[in-house]
Amino acid sequence: MLSITAHNLSKTFGSVVALQDVNLAIRAGEFYGLLGPNGAGKTTLLRILSGLLTADSGELEIHAANGHAQIIGVVPQEIALYEVLTARENLKVFGSVMGLRGAQLSARSAQVLEWVGLEDRAKSKVKTFSGGMMRRLNLTVGLLADPPVMLLDEPTVGVDPQSRAKIFGLLSELHASGKTIIYTTHYMEEAERLCQRIGILDHGRLLAEGSLSDLLAKVKLPRFVRVHGAFEQQKLPAMDGVECTPHDDYADYVPRANSDLGALITRINQSGLRFERLEIKGANLETLFLQLTGTELRD
Ligand SMILES: Nc1ncnc2c1ncn2[C@@H]1O[C@H](COP(=O)(O)OP(=O)(O)O)[C@@H](O)[C@H]1O
Ligand SMILES: [Mg+2]
Known part of the structure; x- marks a missing residue:
């Protein structure tokens, strides 16, 4: 059974405390949202969860069922694509880094491109894409290896409302297909709408956590x-x-x-x-x- 548990994760950059004693327990199949303003520590936390960064202190345990070449797929906040390559060529490059090859890679690339509605742009260079299209292609890279866990860092920032709605739909489908999703945003409407459980992060601390109704029950302001x-x-x-x-x-x-x-x-x-x-x-x-x-x- 899949589980992700973090105990007292802390991280500083010079004098900046990016994370302080963060505890997290993500359940299998959960859609978990990390909500916080810019600079709260969301990206730092996702980078630690994905193994791109090491915490200064604390423990992180990730367990997954056998049989997955890659447990965690990451969709970074900064779009990471080669603009002079086509959509399909990008997937080929990233896919081979993940160990996908040949017919399997081609088939999977076609599948994820279709899934985000970019199949007719497979042969177009990324530099001709709109911001929303780049976001969607960015998403396919994280999905290529079909990992059971997806970490998405503000995947709707800077996209037009139509692409945003499309991305919401895709995330709901991913969740319905059984994936565990950890998602960061600074938009509370997104967290309210999409996430089963929400953690509120500010200045590196997890201030509150729970379902939307758990969290709203903590609000003292009357209607x-x-x-x-x-x-x-x-x-x-x-x-x-x-x-x-x-x-x-x-x-x-x-x-x-x-x-x-x-x-x-x-x-x-x-x-x-x-x-x-x-x-x-x-x-x-x-x-x-x-x-x-x-x-x-x-x-
Ligand atoms: N590589 C880094 N070097 C120095 N400071 C960093 C670095 N990464 C993040 N920080 C700082 O850590 C804090 C948290 O950043 P970040 O995790 O990117 O927040 P968020 O994603 O919530 O906007 C910020 O004050 C940021 O400036
Ligand atoms: Mg960030």
């Missing part, structure tokens, strides 16, 4: 009502037991204690306030991140 409209501050009705925070084109009504939002909405309606739209806002990873770190997840 609140956001009314949209261009309000002038003095016209916003005050309400007992409710904090009203005006913004440019909306205002938040946050109950001081967990209270009945239905009753609050009725009070807002009865106050005669004219608004365009009303929304119930709940806890999300953003509010959790803010609560854990005191800062917003920087882009």
